[in-house]
Amino acid sequence: METYGCQMNKADSASIRGLLIERGFTDAEDITKADVVIINTCVVREHAENRVYARLGYFRHIKERINPALKVVLTGCLTRFNRAKLEEEYEIDLIADVYSQAELADCIANDSYATQSLYRTTNYKFKPSELDPDNPIRAYVSITHGCDNWCSYCIVPAVRGTMISRPADDIIDEVKRLCDLGVKEITLLGQNVNSYGTDIGGMKFVDLLERIDKTTSGQWIRFMTSHPKDFSKTLADAVIDLQSLCGHVHLPLQSGSNRILSLMGRSYSREDYLEKIGYLRSRKPDFPLSTDIIVGFADETDAEYEETASMLRTIRFEDAYLYHYSERKGSRAAEKGLPCDEATGRERLAKIIALQRSLSADSLSQCIGTTMSVLIESKARDGGMIGRSRENRMVVVPEGKIGDIVTVTAKEIKGHTLIA
Ligand code: SAH
Ligand code: SF4
Ligand code: F3S
Numbered sequence: 445m446e447t448y449g450c451q452m453n454k455a456d457s458a459s460i461r462g463l464l465i466e467r468g469f470t471d472a473e474d475i476t477k478a479d480v481v482i483i484n485t486c487v488v489r490e491h492a493e494n495r496v497y498a499r500l501g502y503f504r505h506i507k508e509r510i511n512p513a514l515k516v517v518l519t520g521c522l523t524r525f526n527r528a529k530l531e532e533e534y535e536i537d538l539i540a541d542v543y544s545q546a547e548l549a550d551c552i553a554n555d556s557y558a559t560q561s562l563y564r565t566t567n568y569k570f571k572p573s574e575l576d577p578d579n580p581i582r583a584y585v586s587i588t589h590g591c592d593n594w595c596s597y598c599i600v601p602a603v604r605g606t607m608i609s610r611p612a613d614d615i616i617d618e619v620k621r622l623c624d625l626g627v628k629e630i631t632l633l634g635q636n637v638n639s640y641g642t643d644i645g646g647m648k649f650v651d652l653l654e655r656i657d658k659t660t661s662g663q664w665i666r667f668m669t670s671h672p673k674d675f676s677k678t679l680a681d682a683v684i685d686l687q688s689l690c691g692h693v694h695l696p697l698q699s700g701s702n703r704i705l706s707l708m709g710r711s712y713s714r715e716d717y718l719e720k721i722g723y724l725r726s727r728k729p730d731f732p733l734s735t736d737i738i739v740g741f742a743d744e745t746d747a748e749y750e751e752t753a754s755m756l757r758t759i760r761f762e763d764a765y766l767y768h769y770s771e772r773k774g775s776r777a778a779e780k781g782l783p784c785d786e787a788t789g790r791e792r793l794a795k796i797i798a799l800q801r802s803l804s805a806d807s808l809s810q811c812i813g814t815t816m817s818v819l820i821e822s823k824a825r826d827g828g829m830i831g832r833s834r835e836n837r838m839v840v841v842p843e844g845k846i847g848d849i850v851t852v853t854a855k856e857i858k859g860h861t862l863i864a
Contacts, residue, residue, distance in 0.1 A: 445460070445471075448483075448496065452589075456545065458504070458573070459545055459574055467551075475506060479516060482548075484499070490772075496780065503516050506578070507535070523542070524542075535641050544563065547562045548562060579822070581819070582631070583629070588631045590607045590635065596780070608641070608643065609641050620659055624660070629665065632665065634667075637669065639671070650679050653780075654682065666849065669696060669698070672716065672717050677723055684724070690834040690835070691731065691834055692836040695717075695720075695734075696735055697717055697752075697755060704742070730810070732762045736764070739766070739767070740790075741777075743785075744792075753796060753799055762804060763836075770786070809857060811837065812856065814853065816852065818850055818851075819830065838861040839863075840862070
């Protein structure tokens, strides 16, 4: 099983793996002896899409030369993006969209590849979370599927469909089940978790967090991703006041220029964003934040790029996922014919990566001498144990068991990791 893309895809892959294990399958150690390879795909940027085509080429080679019995199964976001190309140019034994996981598993189990493609149009079914056997103390729980925001650069609403919220009782049962299994950290997943419940009425995201907080006893709760337009004061208060919630928020800014934000269809301004961060930090100075940024969107000017860079300097994100704009066929920006100048995008990306690197190093160095709680995840490479703090920082601690929460003081930095 190969997985590309975001955490939702990783969670989907875990479900598919679980469905296949229930049907008697095991992980293959070597592709040359495997019966089936499942590729769970991403198309958010051209680079991600091209990687899948390269892998399909590689598996064609394996099939022709080494393992003729190998079946190639494709799922994920590419299945709804460029279906014609997939069906015409590649020999894929089964194509199943993100809605058809159970059918995919049944087809593989019954060795029935003749149907070729499985596309369901509605009715997404949320599945129980599968624990990663290598890291069973941490779990992901999907609370929404799909997205209705249609940010103009983004293909996700087109390939994942409209937003569907999972019923709250179902989420609570899932959280209870995972706590009983000994899970120590649960991340709630959705493309825009703040919109939770708007499609089914009733419970809002903050209410859900309050219910989850009452359900847990000592476990840590994280969530992603938040959209700044819906990041309310009530949500900021909940993040700070609810005992189970970790003190870190990922809040994608995308751009620091109001003209570009408006072209992106993000529904907030630079000033709105600063006000929201201001409130969080008025309650908790140095509140740790991370973000996503796209540079070179449409006809972004040098001055507009500088406005984004200045936001990074002002806000001092601990971490940022930085991209240059990649045009996606089917997105609103592509339909409107907004320009995409990848060469300029690449230049600006190199500059902003260098800037963020030094800002990240600066903010990490502020942590030296401070005390933090760390959930131990695994053995560290050069001795000791490694895990993440509540603030989402990687920390090496001298000792402890996987799953322990330990309180330590950071003494030094190695790369992006704190050493306690
Ligand atoms: N739902 C989440 C994540 C969406 S994809 C959110 O709203 O934040 C993750 C990130 O990929 C986005 O935040 C954005 O920064 C980036 N991205 C999306 N489409 C892109 C595109 N066409 N080109 C470059 N980056 C893109
Ligand atoms: Fe894409 Fe915007 Fe939805 Fe995120 S909120 S998935 S960026 S459309
Ligand atoms: Fe990629 Fe689909 Fe996630 S396009 S980023 S895997 S929702």
